Amino acid sequence: MPCVTPNSSQLKMNKRANVSISWKPRRGTVRVDEEGAAPMGTCAGMCSERERLERQRQKRLHRFEILQGTERDRLPSADPGRAVKEYSRPAAGKDSTCPSELRPPAVLLKTVCYLTDEIASGQTGAPWTEVYGFVFDRLRSARQDLTIQRVSGRPCVAVLERTLRFLVYASYRLCQEPLRCFDPKINDTHVQECFSWLLDCYQEGIHDNEPEVQALALLYNLGSLHALHHTLQLPEPVRSSAPVRLAASVSRAYLEGNLVRFFRLLRSLTFLQSCAVHRHLPRCRQEMLLFYSHGYSSRNCRYPLPLLAELLALEGPGEAAELCREHGITVSGDTVAFLKTAFRYPQALVSRHSYELVDRKQGDRSIADVIHGYS
Structure with missing residues (x-):
């Protein structure tokens, strides 16, 4: 049986292009300040002493930031080597340009590398949903410092590229988590923001990545x-x-x-490319089942289930059978019976991890290697 998409020549490109997209290259970014020169950060640590002591006093330290041995104290102490500046929304009357609260580019890159190597890589032993929440917030704070100081060029790109890789990787790793643990729409908003900022930076010079x-x-x-x-x-x-x-x-x-x-x-x-495209796979598989339901619609025609699983890049006939049943397609043994009148759309498309298309490509590379962009 030929492995071709039925009636694919009749598809219209504009139907496929009707996809919601918020990304576009930026023109004139928030880094431009017409009122005067940008402030230059002087904070030499990942978190200023003022914020560290304030959050310690208010018991707002994350457990990743607490000094070892003080976890059970009435007032746990902040570890100066592990505390990281948290994201703070701009507020009226609040000065966000104080140099002692801003980290210069070199410190920002050091902070991002710390978050990558010590936290995101799983060194804490905490659930990765918790890891994601902490790293997501601290990377957002790093981007905020970049914006306030109007950092551009290679220092800015180095921070943004690692941030982007983390967010794209997280979009795949946490795709099966409940909404209370991971919100893909919020993550997507920040991915698109990083794309916009990076593609804008690339117009200003040549960058290896x-x-x-x-x-x-x-x-x-x-x-x-x-x-x-x-x-x-x-x-x-x-x-x-x-x-x-x-x-x-x-x-x-x-x-x-x-x-x-x-x-x-x-x-x-590649592994990260597969993470990037993975969020579209449920829709792509649904479209292919719809095409086949029309192209092979017959009460007497049977399509091999193993072949369908291979074409859809699923883990095996079992997963293919489950997907078919979700769409009203009859499965009998190791064959499928396509009928265009039987096809139905499920209430929601479910995103699942894929060993064949994604996981196996990571090989022996660590999460840190992926975020740093190491081959």
């Missing part, structure tokens, strides 16, 4: 004609790089409705 990030932006925003158009306008060295070429091929296959080729190309993506 630009092809990687441009490819991630296209995959994360799969189905967006705007994102694809942006990619086609990139400078030739970036546009012709291997990561961007592969991401563009994946995007075109999806927009053209060639889902067989789309799923085949996904196997060639």
